Structures are given as C-alpha cells and as structure tokens.
Amino acid sequence: TQRQSGNTEDSGLLMTEARRILLDFEQHDPFKRDAQVNLFRTAVVLMQWGDPSYTQEVQDRASKIVDLYPTYPSMIAALSTDMTAIGQHALAIEFADKAIATEDRTQPWSNAWYARGRALYELYRTDEAIVDLQTATQKEPGSPGSLLSHTLLAEIYAERGQTNLSEIHKTAGEG
Numbered sequence: 001t002q003r004q005s006g007n008t009e010d011s012g013l014l015m016t017e018a019r020r021i022l023l024d025f026e027q028h029d030p031f032k033r034d035a036q037v038n039l040f041r042t043a044v045v046l047m048q049w050g051d052p053s054y055t056q057e058v059q060d061r062a063s064k065i066v067d068l069y070p071t072y073p074s075m076i077a078a079l080s081t082d083m084t085a086i087g088q089h090a091l092a093i094e095f096a097d098k099a100i101a102t103e104d105r106t107q108p109w110s111n112a113w114y115a116r117g118r119a120l121y122e123l124y125r126t127d128e129a130i131v132d133l134q135t136a137t138q139k140e141p142g143s144p145g146s147l148l149s150h151t152l153l154a155e156i157y158a159e160r161g162q163t164n165l166s167e168i169h170k171t172a173g174e175g
Helices: 008-028 033-048 052-068 073-085 089-100 110-122 126-139 144-159 163-173
Strands: none
Touching: 008 033, 033 052, 033 073, 052 073, 052 089, 073 089, 073 110, 089 110, 110 126, 110 144, 126 144, 144 163
C-alpha cells in the first residue's frame, strides 16, 4: 500500500477520497451493511494515522452498526476489537458483551473474549482481564482471538514476574 511504502500524503489523500465515495454511496442506501462497515473502517484508519477528529464518528458508526445488525455477532466481536485498539474500552466491553451473549445460540466468539479482556487490561482491571483472556484461549483454540489472548497473557505474566506462565502463553501465542 501507499502508506507502507512511505507515501503518507498519498495514502491520506486516497483514504479521504475513498471515504468521500462511501459517503456518497451512503446517501443512496444508508442501511447498506458494507457501506457502513467500510465507512467505519476508513474512519478507524484515519484515526490510527493520527487524526483524532474521527473519534466521535467511529463511536457513532460502530454503535449504528451494532444496532442495525444485531444478528451478526462475528461483526460485533470485530467491532469490539477495533474499539479497544483505538482506546474506546467501554464500547469494546459493551460490544463484546453483546457478541458473547449470543454464544448459547451461535458459537464461541474468542475475538469478543479477547477484546473484552484487552479492554479490561487497559482499564487496569488485570485480574478480570486474565479470566476473559483465558476463556478466549479455551473457546476457540488456535483462532486469532485465542492467539492474541495468549500473547497478551504472556505480557501480563511477564509483568507480574511469572516467567513460567509467560513462556507457556508466549509459545501458545505463536500458534
């Protein structure tokens, strides 16, 4: 991509143009799932590239997607991961809880357990985070959420000086 090649100005212009096109499309069909998700993702990327002016839009779009598509727990779990990645930990926990609540009717959502665990860790609720991260590793062993959980557990245990547990999770996180 342009950004990976060091063309930060061009990548910003391309992302802004893509967003403009998506906004035009949204005017024609405001309920089109792909348009909503892609508008959300472009705003997240622009935030991650250093533009905090998209913070409210990211929160609003994520909430809109969760409200419009409650029957897509995998998408809600992914949104929860995005929320914690950009520091919106309360929303990450809220969205993760919604995905997790469907497990008895759908399937395990290790990404949601990871997102909730990550958000709890970022909020300095480490003991609760450990429980959720361990749950993620058990729900879908080998899945991306499980591997990310092992990696974070390795970091937590290293911080606590529990090198044996840290090494076990580090190895498991390498998948």
